[in-house]
Amino acid sequence: MRQGPAIAIAALLAATGAGAAELSIVSGAIGRDIETLRDNLDRFEEMTGHTVSIVEMPSSTTDQFAQYRLWLSAGAGDIDVYRTDIVWAPQLADHLLDLGEKGREAAKEHFPSIIESQTVDGRLIALPFYADAPALYYRTDLLEEYGLSVPETWAALEEAARTIQEGERAKGVNDFHGFVFQGAAYEGLTCDALEWVASHGGGGIVEADGTISINNPEAAAAIDMAAGWIGTISPEGVLGYKEEESRGVWQTGKAAFMRNWPYAYALGQGDDSAVKDKFAVAPLPSGGAGSAATLGGWNLAVSKYSDEPEAAIELVLFLTGVEAQKLRAVRNSSLPTRPALYDDPEVAAAQPIIPEWKEIFLNAVPRPSAPTKGDYNEVSKEFWDAVHATLSGDGDAKRNLARLEARLKRLKGPGWD
């Protein structure tokens, strides 16, 4: 039974594969990811006779994006397969191949929200490699000590964070904070703020049909709420925090709650962590319209300038297939994009946190990268600028969102492109 899918894929590949091709795949160099990728590639090479080399890139995503844009716009055929962030594919769509019938067939087995984000003008340009979605990390020991339950709304979170912070500070832990998140002016803030807005029923900045929806009272209330945290339950420095800074505060035991991605889970359970076995995760709180988690993750796309497009598509299908995703889930706790794998007993046995994330995925919201196409990065920057200004006390959300709307309208012009 376990051999089933592998044989099926092998047969499929044998049927289409003509001759041995030399491929190269470019990927951000992230610790064990590269090792596991290599192992998967070895299996692919064995099955097809193609050879695949890995081009490693720095883990900074903005650096990667600038490079890929440059390479693709120069029509460089040196790279066949690109590992792309979930928000990039629409911006690079002109240079990427449609993955065709076989791709569309495979796409049915993945989370539909991800597939939707990778479809531009009806062309499927990338298949999901693995997914990412944030959760609320909370200290089980502290909640118990102060007799609190896991907060399900932002108001409850505020209340709990304040109680614990005051209690801990009274004990003399002066640098204890209630809640840490990502407040620096960068893509991470767009993710955080989109969750606040969406969970208040304030929409998704730009809707699927291209309408700019951000200037509404619910969104303003959500952002004003977050502005109220600065200097009260969150340190002022949170305005410069990215993922690692928040994790630093959290992992040294100096925070009661944290909003972060799944990676912080394994690190928090490390032997030298001050919060080992003292925390758990839950879906992010709701603002009245349900919990919302920004969808992140990576996809695989094929360059239009590839010399071996057939073989490159085969590679993408293999790496996004059941076996390859399962190996990544078991070894690296990368979240699969196939719902079926969340119920897989082997995955659950190796990485117990993965099934916990299924519920979070059901509430995942995509960033507006598909409707805004090539303008997404600028839309996102305008959004995080407006939010960052509000958090820093430079105007209230109402004023800043009205200005944001005007700027986005100018950017959109007659239509997004």
Next chain:
Amino acid sequence: MKALKAAGFWALIAAILLFALFPFYYAILTSLESGTAIFTPNYLPEAFDLSNYTFVLGQGVFGRNVLNSILVATLTVAISLGLGLTAAFALARIPFRGRGLMLMTILSVSMFPQIAVLAGLFETVRALGLYNSHGALIFSYMIFTLPFTVWVLTTFMRDLPKEVEEAAIMDGASPFVIVTRVFLPLMWPAMATTGLLAFIQAWNEFLFALTFVSSAEMRTAPVAIALISGASAQETPWGPIMAASVTVTMPLVILVLIFQRRIVAGLTAGGVKG
């Protein structure tokens, strides 16, 4: 009074050293720590854990990357000093019209933002077939080392008294002989300094090195440092990054120690009394 002066002087030296070295010292401390210990500030070594170093050096190609950096930086410096010296001789010693304009043109190359030339340079590199080779880097590094060397060498050469070459000219020496036999020995402090500064610039360059070279074996040290990563996209592995930075900085320190003799040499006052 004299003792007070000496004490003041040493205090100044100590302040300079503290200013320059404290962050580097802190980097070494960090490179010897791991895990959560990195998140707590400490001033004295609390751990001596070489695992970050073995991790970095055990990554296969890191040593190779350092060698690449040495090769690229050395060749860049050699070529720019060679070209720079010739150009400086022409600009400082041979009178011709439009010299000021020439110097300004050379300078203007340094006025353009590096990122703006990236796309154009990328096309040039590909057109010349230099993509993914050390040639691409040496070629593109000229863009910042050449103007700098030409300018500095010109300034220094102009300050040398005319008498130094007049004797040689009377003996009928060619410009080449004048440059190599007369100027070269006098220019050592300036040459060593500019060479060293150009070397460090080429050594530290990141953007071009990332863009023009794609295979792991051809990459230079700064790119290799940027490639060091944690177990996930959001994690920053401070320990290994600091270990790699310390490793990369060491060759430069040694280089400075060797070259500073040359820098010290200075002008022998007696030789050029005007």
Next chain:
Amino acid sequence: MMLTLLVVAGWPLARTIWFGFTDASLGNLDEARWVGFANYLEWFDYGDGEGEWFGLLADEQWWRAVWNTLYFAFVTVSIETALGLIIALALNQKFPFRGLVRAAVLIPWAIPTIVSAKMWAWMLNDQFGIINDLFLRLGLISAPVAWVASADTAMIAVMIVDIWKTTPFMALLILAGLQMIPEDIYEAARVDGVHPLKVFREVTLPLVAPALLVAVIFRALDALRVFDIIYVMTPNNSETRTMSVLAQENLFQFDQFAYGSAASTMLFLVVALVTLGYIRVARLDLGSGR
């Protein structure tokens, strides 16, 4: 040599200026159409009688970036020159272990920018940074300061790092200048019993001036184009966004290649203006050989 420079620098430069006058996007550089000065300044009519000015010269963010750039360059270069001069004078004295000290001083310049920017961001971190810890212990501040995050201190933070990193460059160039001054001038002054300050003002400074001025020019050029320190330490922060950072964002992060090219061209013009002004003021001797 001029040919090398022309190929290396001239071609990309010319292309960038050209793209600044087109509607190019990185995706289709070949189909770029000429749009005149639209990237610089353009009246955009909404079609209902109302309209608005667009383009770089009407862009609030761009003006902000210009100001940030000039401010950054002026402050850092001034402080670096002063510190560099002091360090160079000290290192020009004879004392034991001089070689080691000289090597040590150069270390900040030798650490790759990418790394030193990250390292300082870490040291300046509000919660676990050593700078706050140190200042708290010394009683200089009463609560941790969010150096990189706070709007008031972000600029100071990047300036500190730049000064730390590039002062060695200044010091070394000035030192080379000092080395070129013949010993016997000092001998003569010492024999005549001239006050050291007077020697400095009337002998050292004029003689080291050419080297100093050139060092300042190159530092200023670099400071005006500052990119990586800010890009790594405080990306996307309008308090520290300089002209280079703005150009990079438009060129590669946003789909605004033409606008980014125009921004680069303007940066080039601003730098050229400042440099020309400086050369005029400093009465730098370009033409005549002595």
